[in-house]
Amino acid sequence: MKSTIPDTGVPITPPATNGGDRQENRHEASLHGEILLRLRDYVVEGNIPDGARVPERQLCEMFGISRTPLREALKVLAAEGLIELLPNRGARIRQLSQRDLEELFDVMAGLESLAGRLACEAITDEEISAIEQLHYEMYGHYLHRDMHGYFQANQRIHESIVAAARNETLKTAYANFAGRIRRVRYSANFARKRQRWAEAMREHEAILDALRRRAASELSDILFQHLRNKRTAAIEHLAESEDDAPAAP
Amino acid sequence: MKSTIPDTGVPITPPATNGGDRQENRHEASLHGEILLRLRDYVVEGNIPDGARVPERQLCEMFGISRTPLREALKVLAAEGLIELLPNRGARIRQLSQRDLEELFDVMAGLESLAGRLACEAITDEEISAIEQLHYEMYGHYLHRDMHGYFQANQRIHESIVAAARNETLKTAYANFAGRIRRVRYSANFARKRQRWAEAMREHEAILDALRRRAASELSDILFQHLRNKRTAAIEHLAESEDDAPAAP
DNA sequence: ATGACAAAAAATGAATGCAAAATGGCCAAC
DNA sequence: GTTGGCCATTTTGCATTCATTTTTTGTCAT
Incomplete structure (x- = not known):
C-alpha cells in the first residue's frame, strides 16, 4: 500500500536528510534551506522522470512540511534551471533538449x-x-x-x-x-x-x-x-x- | 513627509513597472515573477546601499503586495547572489569584497x-x-x-x-x-x-x-x-x- | 460509442495568522 | 560614565486560509 503520484508514478520515499551540503553555506539552518538541499538532491538524482510534474502537495507530505517553504525552494530550483514553473500549472522537471x-x-x-x-x-x-x-x-x-x-x-x-x-x-x-x-x-x-x-x-x-x-x-x-x-x-x-x-x- | 526606512534611510520610491525584461521568460505573468523582475532591477540599480538590510515589510508596502510573493522573490535573488539571507535576521544587500x-x-x-x-x-x-x-x-x-x-x-x-x-x-x-x-x-x-x-x-x-x-x-x-x-x-x-x-x- | 459541455474536484497563487527569534530601550549595578 | 540584564516591540519563519485557475469527471446529445 505504497502511495504514488498518480500522474507520474513516482514512489513517495522520503530521502534521508542531507549530510554533506556542498554549495550552500548556512541554509541548513532554516527549514526552506533544508528543504532546498534535500529537494535539489532528490531532483538531481533523477528520482522524478524528465518533464514530469512536481506536485507541491505530494512533496509537502513527503517532507512533512507546509507549502510555503516548499514553494520557496521550488522558486530557487527554477532559478537554478533544474525545474521550470508554468504559471498556474505548477512545476515540472526541466526537460533538457x-x-x-x-x-x-x-x-x-x-x-x-x-x-x-x-x-x-x-x-x-x-x-x-x-x-x-x-x-x-x-x-x-x-x-x-x-x-x-x-x-x-x-x-x-x-x-x-x-x-x-x-x-x-x-x-x-x-x-x-x-x-x-x-x-x-x-x-x-x-x-x-x-x-x-x-x-x-x-x-x-x-x-x-x-x-x-x-x-x-x-x-x-x-x-x-x-x-x-x-x-x-x-x-x-x-x-x-x-x-x-x-x-x- | 516622505516615509523612510529608519535603519538604512532608503527612500521608499516605488519604481515603475519593468518594461524590458531581459533573462526571465514568462515570469511576468504571476505576481512573484513581476516582483522578482522589479526587485532585481531595484537592487541592481543600486537603490539600496551595500550591506544594508532589505526589510520585507517596507518592500511589501512599497510594492503593495503581501509578504509571501516577496519572500519567494528574495529567495531567488539570494540564489542569484545579489542579496544574502541571514537566518532569522532577514535579507541584506550582498556586500562584495x-x-x-x-x-x-x-x-x-x-x-x-x-x-x-x-x-x-x-x-x-x-x-x-x-x-x-x-x-x-x-x-x-x-x-x-x-x-x-x-x-x-x-x-x-x-x-x-x-x-x-x-x-x-x-x-x-x-x-x-x-x-x-x-x-x-x-x-x-x-x-x-x-x-x-x-x-x-x-x-x-x-x-x-x-x-x-x-x-x-x-x-x-x-x-x-x-x-x-x-x-x-x-x-x-x-x-x-x-x-x-x-x-x- | 464518441464528442462537447458543465459541474465538481483539485491544485496553484497569494494573503493572513501565529509562534519564535531578534532588535531596541530602559533601568539598575558597577 | 559605562556595562549588563530584563522586558516591550518588531521582524522573521512557517502554517493555515481564501480566492482563482486548471483539471478531471460526469452527463447528455449526436
Whole structure:
C-alpha cells in the first residue's frame, strides 16, 4: 500500500536528510534551506522522470512540511534551471533538449577552461602531485576496465583543477551546471565507449603536462577541447539510447 | 513627509513597472515573477546601499503586495547572489569584497573568452560587420572623449559576441554575472583612465582581427586578457575611491 | 460509442495568522 | 560614565486560509 503520484508514478520515499551540503553555506539552518538541499538532491538524482510534474502537495507530505517553504525552494530550483514553473500549472522537471545539453557542455567546457587558466597562476607543486596521484589511480581503473572508479577519479581531477583556480564564484557556478548535467547522467546511464577511453587518457596526460608547465592558454585550449570531446560522446550516446526509450510525450 | 526606512534611510520610491525584461521568460505573468523582475532591477540599480538590510515589510508596502510573493522573490535573488539571507535576521544587500569583485571579473572573463571561442564557429559575416560598425562608433566616442557613449558601444560589442556564440545558457549566465557587477558600477561610478582607454581600443582591434580570421583560441586568449585588464583597472579605481568613501561599518 | 459541455474536484497563487527569534530601550549595578 | 540584564516591540519563519485557475469527471446529445 505504497502511495504514488498518480500522474507520474513516482514512489513517495522520503530521502534521508542531507549530510554533506556542498554549495550552500548556512541554509541548513532554516527549514526552506533544508528543504532546498534535500529537494535539489532528490531532483538531481533523477528520482522524478524528465518533464514530469512536481506536485507541491505530494512533496509537502513527503517532507512533512507546509507549502510555503516548499514553494520557496521550488522558486530557487527554477532559478537554478533544474525545474521550470508554468504559471498556474505548477512545476515540472526541466526537460533538457539535445541542444540544451550541448549548450550546457559548452558552458562547462568554458568554465573548466577558465579554471585551468586560473589554476596555472596559483597552483602549488603539492596540488599538482595530488592530481598526478589521481591520474595514476584513474589509469589503474582504466586498465582494470573499472568504469565507476574511473569516473570518480576523473571527476575528482576536474574538481581539483577547479579548486586550484582559487575562485569560489567559479566553483559555485561550476557546481550548479554540473548538477544539471548530473541529472541527465543519472537518468540515461552514460556508458562510455572504449575508444573514447583511450583518447580521454591521452588528453588527461596533455592536461597534466600543460599544468606542470603552467602553460595557461595552452591548458585552457586542451581543457576546452577535452570537454568538447566529452560532449560529442555524450550526445552520441544519448542519440543511440533514444531508440529503446523514446522521448516523453 | 516622505516615509523612510529608519535603519538604512532608503527612500521608499516605488519604481515603475519593468518594461524590458531581459533573462526571465514568462515570469511576468504571476505576481512573484513581476516582483522578482522589479526587485532585481531595484537592487541592481543600486537603490539600496551595500550591506544594508532589505526589510520585507517596507518592500511589501512599497510594492503593495503581501509578504509571501516577496519572500519567494528574495529567495531567488539570494540564489542569484545579489542579496544574502541571514537566518532569522532577514535579507541584506550582498556586500562584495574586493576579492569577490576579482572573482566575478575573472568568471566574466572566462565566459566572454568562451563566447569568443564559440562565436568563431558560428558567426556570420554580417554579424562581424555589425560589430565593426559598433567598433567605429565606439572609436568616435573615444575621440570625442564621450565616456557614456563609449561605454554603451563597448557593452554592445561584448553583448554581440556573446549573442554570436549561439548559446542561450551562456547568455543567461553572462547576464546574471553582469548584473552583479553592474550593481557595483552603479554605486561606485567607474571613471576609466585615459591611458586605459587607448589600451582598450588596441585590444578591441585585436579582438576584431581575430574574430575576422575566426581564430578561436587566439580570440579566446585576447578576450580573457582584455577582461583581465578591465578587472585591474576597476580594482585600482575602487581602491582609490576608498579614500573619500570608506567601507561601510 | 464518441464528442462537447458543465459541474465538481483539485491544485496553484497569494494573503493572513501565529509562534519564535531578534532588535531596541530602559533601568539598575558597577 | 559605562556595562549588563530584563522586558516591550518588531521582524522573521512557517502554517493555515481564501480566492482563482486548471483539471478531471460526469452527463447528455449526436
